[in-house]
Amino acid sequence: MNRKVSKAIFPVAGLGTRFLPATKSVPKEIMTLVDRPLIQYAIDEARAAGIEDFIFVTSRGKSALEDYFDVSPDLEAALESSGKTELLETLRNTNMESGTIAYLRQHKALGLGHAVSCARKLIGDEPFAVILPDDVIAAEKPCLQQMVEAYQETGGAMVATMEVLPTQTSSYGILDIASQDGPIVSVNGLVEKPALGAAPSNLAVIGRYILTPQVLDNLDNIGRGAGGEIQLTDAISAEVAAGRNVFGYRFDGQRYDCGSKAGFLQATVAFALARAELHDEFAAFLADMHAVKQAAQ
Ligand code: UTP
DSSP states (O other): OOOOOOEEEEEOOSOOGGGTTGGGTSOGGGOEETTEEHHHHHHHHHHHTTOOEEEEEEOTTOHHHHHHTSOOHHHHHHHHHTTOHHHHHHHHTTOOOTTSEEEEEOSSOOOHHHHHHTTHHHHOSSOEEEEOTTEEEEOSSOHHHHHHHHHHHHOSEEEEEEEOOGGGGGGSEEEEEEEEETTEEEEEEEEESOOTTOOSOSEEEEEEEEEOHHHHHHHHHSOOOGGGSOOHHHHHHHHHHTTOOEEEEEOSSEEEETTSHHHHHHHHHHHHHTOHHHHHHHHHHHHHHHHHHHHHO
């Protein structure tokens, strides 16, 4: 099969309950790290990996996402006439060319696997990427680009993976490892949210995938899994059962779970400190906070 990966699915139809009440009216993916919404980080990563077609699986209440990617002629004109060229450039980078972005709806939050299967007709017969925007990965070479390069060698289906603490395995899809060769892990199967103590390893699946159309076929057949949801992990595991290769890729970078409050706050601190114009003031503030806390103890 052709190994060019030019399409990416962004499943953004989840309810985002961990951020209520904010997510009552603001989609989680529009929440902001420093000055850019989560979705912008995901789009930039996809572009760096050579993605040309962007498919959003959305749901009711997510129209702010569509507006975000639209052109804003009034704002652009105002910035242009006031000579704010740098801001204008930043703003224009958020525009998506007509025809490169598609939105479709998942009418019921039946799980990540179900959300991905909603994009079936737009994928055709080629490999595709899946990016979960609430997993933000800071890396010198963007994570999906690392994976696309590895995928040129391996083919098969590939999931981003990282080690988690044994106490955390029950919150993730976990790899059953067959063998490892550098960053590439060959797998015997994947288990979604195994019970504590029953995880086959501590390598967890993180929100970046390169998948084949067969995985979409599997999604039609697997039925509901952990939590009563149609699980993408189960459809990938079915590839192994069908005798096809599945790989984990230990990416180089720092992942932040921006679907959780603690992860989102950690990402905010890390991304703010990484910005030259904010670093000194923010680092001084953090040092002061630390000193105050130490003094109180
Ligand atoms: P999460 O497990 O983080 O769920 O979904 P969630 O609904 O977004 O957030 P909480 O747990 O209620 O706070 C992981 C990814 O899968 C998408 C989500 O949008 C997110 O990108 N997803 C999940 C769907 O698109 N549809 C679903 O039915 C479930």
